Amino acid sequence: MELLKQRVREEGRILPGNIVKVDGFLNHRIDTKLMREIAKEFKRRFDTSGVTIVLTAEASGIALATICAEELGVPMIFAKKAKSDNIEGGLYQSDIFSYTYKKKVTLLVSKDWLKSTDKVLIVDDFMANGEAMRGLCDIVRGAGAELVGIGVAVEKGFQHGGDRIREAGINLQSLCIIDQADENGFVFRD
Amino acid sequence: MELLKQRVREEGRILPGNIVKVDGFLNHRIDTKLMREIAKEFKRRFDTSGVTIVLTAEASGIALATICAEELGVPMIFAKKAKSDNIEGGLYQSDIFSYTYKKKVTLLVSKDWLKSTDKVLIVDDFMANGEAMRGLCDIVRGAGAELVGIGVAVEKGFQHGGDRIREAGINLQSLCIIDQADENGFVFRD
Numbered sequence: 001m002e003l004l005k006q007r008v009r010e011e012g013r014i015l016p017g018n019i020v021k022v023d024g025f026l027n028h029r030i031d032t033k034l035m036r037e038i039a040k041e042f043k044r045r046f047d048t049s050g051v052t053i054v055l056t057a058e059a060s061g062i063a064l065a066t067i068c069a070e071e072l073g074v075p076m077i078f079a080k081k082a083k084s085d086n087i088e089g090g091l092y093q094s095d096i097f098s099y100t101y102k103k104k105v106t107l108l109v110s111k112d113w114l115k116s117t118d119k120v121l122i123v124d125d126f127m128a129n130g131e132a133m134r135g136l137c138d139i140v141r142g143a144g145a146e147l148v149g150i151g152v153a154v155e156k157g158f159q160h161g162g163d164r165i166r167e168a169g170i171n172l173q174s175l176c177i178i179d180q181a182d183e184n185g186f187v188f189r190d
Numbered sequence: 191m192e193l194l195k196q197r198v199r200e201e202g203r204i205l206p207g208n209i210v211k212v213d214g215f216l217n218h219r220i221d222t223k224l225m226r227e228i229a230k231e232f233k234r235r236f237d238t239s240g241v242t243i244v245l246t247a248e249a250s251g252i253a254l255a256t257i258c259a260e261e262l263g264v265p266m267i268f269a270k271k272a273k274s275d276n277i278e279g280g281l282y283q284s285d286i287f288s289y290t291y292k293k294k295v296t297l298l299v300s301k302d303w304l305k306s307t308d309k310v311l312i313v314d315d316f317m318a319n320g321e322a323m324r325g326l327c328d329i330v331r332g333a334g335a336e337l338v339g340i341g342v343a344v345e346k347g348f349q350h351g352g353d354r355i356r357e358a359g360i361n362l363q364s365l366c367i368i369d370q371a372d373e374n375g376f377v378f379r380d
Binding site for chain 1: 213214215218219220221222223225226253259263264267271303
């Protein structure tokens with residue numbers, strides 16, 4: 001998606017350790033107009049006719065997933081991280097390693113809201129190692145629901161989380177894949 | 191807002207300790223159509239003409255704040271909780287007590303994205319003790335920005351966080367105020 005690559009090129013920053021910061025429009029301050037364009041692009045790329053749920057993980061995926069869900073006319077569910085007192089009873093859960101917070105976190109979705117009859121589109125703003133994505137796929141599998149595909153706005157291709165998902169035969173659509181982010185700037189995958 | 195009261199009445203659950211669960215449409219599975227109706231109601235209730243930013247706190251406020259920001263044609267910022275390695279440098283911060291997680295958390299907003307020239311509408315899905323709201327107001331004050339008002343979907347009136355904000359002269363609009371939630375069901379404030 002050229003529009004997204006352009007925003008990354010113009011506003012993205014590269015920090016030591018190949019950290020890519022796109023927090024001015026994607027995951028701290030959110031450009032809602034851009035989220036709508038991304039949602040429309042996902043709608044073009046996936047067969048969304050039967051989708052019943054858009055699923056993401058808290059926190060930064062929620063903004064994009066909300067707009068996508070509204071675009072498809074379905075509800076959005078976000079997996080919670082760790083255990084809060086406000087979720088009781090039956091839960092789908094998956095343990096993942098958060099590279100951002102450098103610790104294990106548990107993704108949780110209430111069994112009340114995800115069923116075996118659901119057709120799920122997973123959406124996230126950003127993917128690096130793909131740990132959150134692996135956890136979300138786990139949860140869809142645990143519910144016995146159908147995974148239609150995975151839509152990601154920005155993928156750090158050089159960390160290969162996305163490649164592993166594609167090799168597993170899942171329909172992953174990343175709108176901007178960064179294959180290099182260092183002192184020479186960004187290199188995008190074609 | 192009658193539509194929202196009706197949803198709380200029909201789908202909300204009351205757990206021991208006056209805990210109100212509205213996770214089927216407001217803060218775990220999100221009804222995006224309802225979020226749009228709430229956003230339109232906020233637009234009617236506030237003078238939003240000069241608003242430049244919608245501000246919320248992660249995680250469950252993000253869905254509603256995103257739709258509100260799109261409705262107003264402005265970006266949305268969500269305050270992060272605790273410190274992640276992906277936020278460096280200058281931060282506005284405010285310590286609050288999270289009753290959900292029973293511990294102190296710090297709300298963080300990057301100084302890059304909130305300026306003294308901003309006119310801010312704070313939006314959240316739910317308010318009980320008003321701790322998150324106090325933190326968000328702190329951050330707006332810290333930035334020297336103008337607080338236009340606060341829009342809340344569901345307020346637990348019997349915990350009085352909202353009353354303290356109104357007494358401070360802030361324009362708080364809560365679309366559904368629950369004054370009682372016990373074995374006799376819900377009582378809403380007129």
